[in-house]
Amino acid sequence: xxxxxxxxxxxxxxxxxxxxxxxxxxxxxxxxxxxxxxxxxxxxxxxxxxxxxxxxxxxxxxxxxxxxxxxxxxxxxxxxxxxxxxxxxxxxxxxxxxxxxxxxxxxxxxxxxxxxxxxxxxxxxxxxxxxxxxxxxxxxxxxxxxxxxxxxxxxxxxxxxxxxxxxxxxxxxxxxxxxxxxxxxxxxxxxxxxxxxxxxxxxxxxxxxxxxxxxxxxxxxxxxxxxxxxxxxxxxxxxxxxxxxxxxxxxxxxxxxxxxxxxxxxxxxxxxxxxxxxxxxxxxxxxxxxxxx
Numbered sequence: 001x002x003x004x005x006x007x008x009x010x011x012x013x014x015x016x017x018x019x020x021x022x023x024x025x026x027x028x029x030x031x032x033x034x035x036x037x038x039x040x041x042x043x044x045x046x047x048x049x050x051x052x053x054x055x056x057x058x059x060x061x062x063x064x065x066x067x068x069x070x071x072x073x074x075x076x077x078x079x080x081x082x083x084x085x086x087x088x089x090x091x092x093x094x095x096x097x098x099x100x101x102x103x104x105x106x107x108x109x110x111x112x113x114x115x116x117x118x119x120x121x122x123x124x125x126x127x128x129x130x131x132x133x134x135x136x137x138x139x140x141x142x143x144x145x146x147x148x149x150x151x152x153x154x155x156x157x158x159x160x161x162x163x164x165x166x167x168x169x170x171x172x173x174x175x176x177x178x179x180x181x182x183x184x185x186x187x188x189x190x191x192x193x194x195x196x197x198x199x200x201x202x203x204x205x206x207x208x209x210x211x212x213x214x215x216x217x218x219x220x221x222x223x224x225x226x227x228x229x230x231x232x233x234x235x236x237x238x239x240x241x242x243x244x245x246x247x248x249x250x251x252x253x254x255x256x257x258x259x260x261x262x263x264x265x266x267x268x269x270x271x272x273x274x275x276x277x278x279x280x281x282x283x284x285x286x287x288x289x290x291x292x293x
Contacts, residue, residue, distance in 0.1 A: 008077040010105045011084040012098065014091040014117030017223075018195035020051045027115050028052050035081045038073065040088045040096060061085065063097045070101045077110045084115075089223075091119045095139045095165055120194060121163050124225035127201050128161075128189035131229065135161040141174055143167075146251055148174070152181040153244045153265045159230040168220040175210040178228060180247035182206060183239065187229040193222040241266050245277050255281050 011030050016022040031037060031054050038061035039045035045058050061069055077083060087096035105112050125132045138155065141164055142148045155162060166174050171190070178188070184207035191201045202209060202218050206228070212218045231240065241262055248258040259274035266273075 007111065008080045009082050009111040009113060010077055010102070011082070011113050011115055012092050012102065013084045013086050013115040014119065015045075015048060015086050015089060016195065017089045017118045017120050017123060018193060018199070020048055022118050022195060023048065023052055024115070024117050027117055028054065030115050031056055031084055031086075033082075034084045035076075037084045037086060038069075038101075039086050044088050045086060056084075061097065061101075066097045066100050070104055073101060074104050074108060074110070077105060078108065089118070089120070091117065094119060094121060094137070118195070120165070120191075120223065120225050123194045124163060124189070124191040124201075124227050125161070127191065127194075128227040129203055130161050130187060130189060130227055132161065134159075134230075135163060137163045140165045140167070141170075141177075143170065145173065145177065146253075148177050149181065149244075149247050149251060150261075152177055153248070153262070156181055156240050156244055157231050157266065161230050162228045164226045164228070166224045166226050168222060168224060171218075171220050171224055171226075172210070172213045174226065175206060175213055177247065178226075179206045179210055180250070181243050182228065182231075183243055184210075189227040190218055191225045191227065192219070194225065196222070198222065241268055241273060242276070242280065245273070245280055249277065249281055249284065 011034060013027050013030055015027065034056060037045065037056050037058045039058040040062045042058045042060050049056070049058070073083065085092050085098050085101065087098070092098040093102065102112055121137050125135060136158060142151055164174070178186070184205060186206045188206050188209055189201055189203045190209050190213070193199045202212060209218065213220065244262050244265065245258055248261065249255070253261070255274065255277045259270055259277045262268065262273050263270040
C-alpha cells in the first residue's frame, strides 16, 4: 500500500539508529511517496535519503519549533497532504519531538499511521542479558545531581528492568549515582553505538561498569543506553533506604530533609528514618552539625 490518496494523513516513521541499511522497505516506500517529510535535523535525514534514493523534500521539525509549526502542518494535513514524521534516529516521540503534533492530528480526526522499525530502547534490551518481560523506559536522567538523585530515589523500588538514555559526558556521574541509590551490586548493561561500527555492550554489576567507565574501558563517546535490572524481591527495604539516605547526605541535604524525602519515596516511618539518617551522618568522616538540622 502506498502513501498516496485523496485524504490527508500523518505517517510516524522509524529510521535507523545507526546502520543506514536498517531502513525497512515499507519505510522507504512511504518516505518516497508522501508530499513532505518533517525531520528533526534535515542534514542527518538527507544522508539517509541519499543512501536510499529518496528525493522527497524535508522540512525542519524539532523541539524548538514544534508548537509553532504544528498549526501549519495540521492545516496541510487537513487540506489533503500526506506527511511523514521522522527523528534523527529510531522511533519518533521516544525522547524526541512529535507528541504535540500527533495529539493535535488525532484531536482533529487526521489519520495517524505508524511505520515501525528501529528503537534504541528495544535494541539495548534485546542484547543486555537482563529480564525483558517487563520494563520501564525512563529517558534521559536530569543533568543536575540533586534532581538526578531525586528521580533515582523514586525508582529505587522499581521491580521492572529500567532503560535510560545518557549523554557521554555524564555517564560516569550517572553510574556513580545509580550505584549510590540502587546499590553497587545491581546488574546492569551499558550499550554504546548500537548497530554502528564501534558498537559495544558491557554487562556486569553497577560498580564494575562504573570502574570501567572511569578508566576508559567503556569509552565516553557516542550514543549510550543504560539498562538496569529492577529491584529483586530479595532486596532488603532497609538496604535500599540506606542507599538513598547516604546519597542525599553526601549531596549536602540536611538530615531532617533527607529523612522526610526518603519517607515519602519508600513509605517508611519518618521518625525511624530520621534516627537512621542521624546514625549515618555521625559515621561520616566529616560529620558536622549543619547536616543534622
